[in-house]
Amino acid sequence: MLTQFFSSVFAAASGLSLEISLYICWGAFAAVFLGALLLTVFNGGVRAADKRPYLALVNVFSVVTFALALTEKPFAFCAMLAAAFWCIGYLTYGLIVLLSRRRPRRTGRAALRPAPPREAFPVVSCPPANANVRTEHALSVTQKLLEKDLGRGDRQETERIKAAIDALKAKGALTPEDNARLNDNFNTLLNLIAKYNV
Numbered sequence: 797m798l799t800q801f802f803s804s805v806f807a808a809a810s811g812l813s814l815e816i817s818l819y820i821c822w823g824a825f826a827a828v829f830l831g832a833l834l835l836t837v838f839n840g841g842v843r844a845a846d847k848r849p850y851l852a853l854v855n856v857f858s859v860v861t862f863a864l865a866l867t868e869k870p871f872a873f874c875a876m877l878a879a880a881f882w883c884i885g886y887l888t889y890g891l892i893v894l895l896s897r898r899r900p901r902r903t904g905r906a907a908l909r910p911a912p913p914r915e916a917f918p919v920v921s922c923p924p925a926n927a928n929v930r931t932e933h934a935l936s937v938t939q940k941l942l943e944k945d946l947g948r949g950d951r952q953e954t955e956r957i958k959a960a961i962d963a964l965k966a967k968g969a970l971t972p973e974d975n976a977r978l979n980d981n982f983n984t985l986l987n988l989i990a991k992y993n994v
Contacts, residue, residue, distance in 0.1 A: 814867065
């Protein structure tokens with residue numbers, strides 16, 4: 797029964813014209829190329845895999861193209877047709893290899909989430925007991941900064957910090973939220989100190 801099946805397939809294939817046989821061959825190759833292309837783009841395992849088997853398939857389809865054409869056409873024409881097909885197949889191989897070397901883009905929230913900024917200085921903690929000492933020190937630093945030739949934005953920031961620290965100093969006893977604000981202002985001052993060599 798299996799022999800009869802292959803005999804019927806061979807008889808059907810023998811009845812096809814050269815053009816139809818070539819179209820079937822090239823259509824099968826196009827399907828292989830599209831499948832390999834999509835898997836390379838969307839599947840990390842295929843993207844990282846060796847692509848030489850695909851190049852072997854290009855060689856196989858080139859030989860099949862030559863063999864099919866040889867049934868009706870002269871040898872020189874068949875060789876030229878197979879060489880042209882091989883060149884096209886090799887270009888598709890190059891495209892797949894090129895796509896394999898590209899890193900996949902991050903999608904979703906991970907791609908939109910910015911990287912956390914690196915702090916130039918460690919966060920300074922400010923215990924409530926040292927709050928008055930800290931406010932005095934911070935005010936002296938802001939005064940030294942204001943005597944420098946600051947940029948417009950840095951001068952405005954320093955003046956804002958000075959006003960905020962003045963308000964904290966006048967308040968006396970500081971709450972944990974006040975201490976947190978003092979810490980934030982002091983860290984900004986540390987950046988400005990480093991920038992202007994105060």
